[in-house]
Amino acid sequence: MNLSESPLINQKLAVDDHAQEQLHNLKHADIIIGIPSYNNADSIGRVIKAADLGLAKYFPNRKSVILISEGGDHEKTRNAVNGLKDKNYFEDSFIAKPEFETEVLVTQYRGTSGKGTAIKAIFEAAKILDVKAGCMLDADLRSISPEWIELLIAPIIYKEFGLVAPYYSRHKYDGTITNMIAFPLTLALYGRRVRQPIGGDFGFSLELIESLLSKDVWETDIARFGIDIWMTTVAICENFRICQSFLGAKIHDAKDPGNDLSPMFKQVVGTIFSLINIYMDSWVRVKGSKPTAIFGFESEVAPKPIDIDVSNLIDKFSDSVPKYMPVWRKVLAPENCKKLEEVAKADPALFEMPVDLWIKSLFDFSIAYNLRTDGMDPAEIIEALVPIYYAMTASFVRRTQNLDSYQAEELITQQCSYFEKLKPYLVEHWQNEKKGDM
């Protein structure tokens, strides 16, 4: 598509002017691979090589573009890209160069700083190029192979899916926000089992990104870490066909939830809670959950073990009780607050967070966030949930320390069924709160 004909021309684009000009000169591509990056120059080379080789191997007759959307040191990333210009990695891989050489571009995205805006720039480029399909890859991936490109793109091109979510083999303690919150809430609320609803690597159709770009959310937390759960939820609620692709192990710069994940937690959970309000008409009617199609090839993979400091999580929870109890008293139903006080008083050696208390707490917080702020800032409400999440994570680690990853997965599945069983609690309390507002 000519840029002058693009409906995006009158908007403030996240993709910068120089990249727009390059895209304009390219006119059209069949496939785009986007790599949102924030100072990932040291690791991005591997991802670019795998993407380029994957395109050559599986889509040799398609015109393709790789676009890196950088939010940090733009020059360093450009230098890393320039270092790959001779493409001599083709010689070592036994993969023939494709009919159309893949263009590798870098844009320094504009707008709210965060992953969501980096992705917006890639979506804009996809729309300008009028692609048939695309995929997004995390810039810090170490386990990527060219096969990922086929698995993320082929279901869009050949089977007309709108979103291809990743399905990874992960260590039982990798992805705690996914396992404790994003997966079970998506399943219970919207009725679709998408195992990695905030996975950074996914495939998309042009129709899906047109729908996403049309929404006025890009100045909110969605423009940061909320982007992945937002896209998955929109795709489910707006009836795009979703499938999953088994990508094997995800090896990346994983983090201990007690030390690193608090900002991500606030942005992801804030987005999930906002979506609960936006899509209330959808989730209130949903009963049970449906599986999601899956493609790929089974392989024995051993994800990298992750250590979680359980004592640190329990200490952080216990130490925060005096600070957050006033907020918990406002947010939680009285019986849930009382139970939480009992959990906090327990001997650390016997520490356990009951699953039903965790689920009801999440539901109470979502109601307070949307309908009953009692003069509190919504960000303050989310912040008060962080220690309870630490408590739940500590409890999960205790319960699963002697289990292998498959057995831990069984426990997560069991917890998901509790989310489904307790959903009427959310429906009832949400509706009561709404009636109280009238």
Add this chain to the structure above:
Amino acid sequence: MRKKILVVDDEKNIRLLLVEELTDEGYDVVTAKDGAVAFEMIQTEKPDLVTLDIKMPGEDGLSILRKIRETEYDLPVIICSAYSVYKSDFSAVAANHYVTKSSDFEELKNKIREILSYES
């Protein structure tokens, strides 16, 4: 209206047993002995739910499930296998439920009731 269930199992005795059990539960039941017949019956019989064995000669149940999901996005499928080991295969997540065969099929019948109550 009575719900229709397609039973896919290579063992004739299991098919007969399930026809009897599920008919007693108030369902219309049709059967297929392999994947090829199952795909045909999904098109012609339009079942409301499929029960699927895994270990069958020729195409196995997980492969059949993958193909079903390419076209029948929301058709409920319950894997009903004598083996629990396949539950850990990633392909099994595309099924609504995975139950191991028992003599009275009680778990299978409960899951069928549960899923069809959501669908109605």
